Amino acid sequence: MEILDPKEKNAIKKFARQGYYIFDIEDKKILKAIKDDIKREAAKILKRKLKGYNFFNYTQNYIKNNFLNSFRLKIYNKLNKDKKFLEKYYKMGRKYIDLFCGNELAIQKKINLSIQLPEDSSSLLPIHTDVWSGNSPFELVLWIPLVSVKKTKSMFILSPKQNKYYFQNLNKFKTAENIYTHANRKLNWLNIRYGQGLIFSQNLLHGNVVNKEKTSRWSFNCRFKSLFSPYDLKKYGEYFTSINMRQASIMGINYDEPKIK
Amino acid sequence: MMSLKLNKLWHMGYISSREIDGNIIPQKVQNLVIRDYAQRNNMNLLLSSTEYKMKNSFLMFDSLINKKNQNFVGIIIYSLFMLKDYPNREKIIIELKKNKLRIFCALEEIEIKNDTDILSLKKIFFINLNKK
Numbered sequence: 508m509e510i511l512d513p514k515e516k517n518a519i520k521k522f523a524r525q526g527y528y529i530f531d532i533e534d535k536k537i538l539k540a541i542k543d544d545i546k547r548e549a550a551k552i553l554k555r556k557l558k559g560y561n562f563f564n565y566t567q568n569y570i571k572n573n574f575l576n577s578f579r580l581k582i583y584n585k586l587n588k589d590k591k592f593l594e595k596y597y598k599m600g601r602k603y604i605d606l607f608c609g610n611e612l613a614i615q616k617k618i619n620l621s622i623q624l625p626e627d628s629s630s631l632l633p634i635h636t637d638v639w640s641g642n643s644p645f646e647l648v649l650w651i652p653l654v655s656v657k658k659t660k661s662m663f664i665l666s667p668k669q670n671k672y673y674f675q676n677l678n679k680f681k682t683a684e685n686i687y688t689h690a691n692r693k694l695n696w697l698n699i700r701y702g703q704g705l706i707f708s709q710n711l712l713h714g715n716v717v718n719k720e721k722t723s724r725w726s727f728n729c730r731f732k733s734l735f736s737p738y739d740l741k742k743y744g745e746y747f748t749s750i751n752m753r754q755a756s757i758m759g760i761n762y763d764e765p766k767i768k
Numbered sequence: 769m770m771s772l773k774l775n776k777l778w779h780m781g782y783i784s785s786r787e788i789d790g791n792i793i794p795q796k797v798q799n800l801v802i803r804d805y806a807q808r809n810n811m812n813l814l815l816s817s818t819e820y821k822m823k824n825s826f827l828m829f830d831s832l833i834n835k836k837n838q839n840f841v842g843i844i845i846y847s848l849f850m851l852k853d854y855p856n857r858e859k860i861i862i863e864l865k866k867n868k869l870r871i872f873c874a875l876e877e878i879e880i881k882n883d884t885d886i887l888s889l890k891k892i893f894f895i896n897l898n899k900k
Binding site: 632 | 778785792794795796812814815817818819820821822825827828830831834835839
């Protein structure tokens, strides 16, 4: 039995067909506030004033590749120290996370930040599915860029239909590189504007390559799953925390069966 | 413009999603050991590659050692025990030499440099079979 309105049904249908769903973030103030926090922190680290928001698209003019990771980690740590950060992030995709995943959720404890400078090969994620690396197949990723992304500045994903081939024929490939070479022409490069978010199934093969565009990519990613769905190597408590745990579940966890001697 | 005033060479981490010699080691811990090893040996570290969890998969490892145009000069694997079931172990040195790569085992703090080291691995694996 499904009790959903037609818009919700359409969104689910599209998500099931594509394996991903791009949506407009309703409260863009949250996104802007996060960007402002980053800009403030970046100005501190770089010891210089940053005017406007050009810094995000032109980060390569401010930071060299070999300093990028330590810079990224400083920003990542600062953002994730804020106890409200998870909540703010969830709110930006809540409508569709709840629709695709349920409303009693497990959320990754720390939100990942990725920065891809043009021509930088130091932080690539070759073609993969998170499931093959210890994530549960019940997880979805909420991916939000801080700049508009397209082509190699973005990420690629295979459709569920295309994905099936590689799952059934993995033995034919000797290296992950071979899978990418074979899949190269079929990849969907996602075109996402600033102010939009993406939800995708990490069961599907996805990844990125060297950013060949002229501007830098900044993006967040965070995994969500139904709280009581199965876990794999990324465990509840260590990697995930709960969000919106309902009272009935709390009561159930605290329920103690009477003991009869 | 900021940059690191270091002349360190880039190394790629390599971690597992499977049991390593009968133990499940959280990936976070594997990465910590690799990072610590890299820091102590003055190596720059790239984001780790994670081996797939499917039994007998070495697709990521093979990608690393076969890659022709690497942006790294060495691979730091969490533990030598990750190579216990690697079917092409005897050929690792050939591949490394061909692609001008070095390979280090962070937990055991060793480098696998030549065929003698490969033979040592065999000895280590055999002796460690004798568990209580």
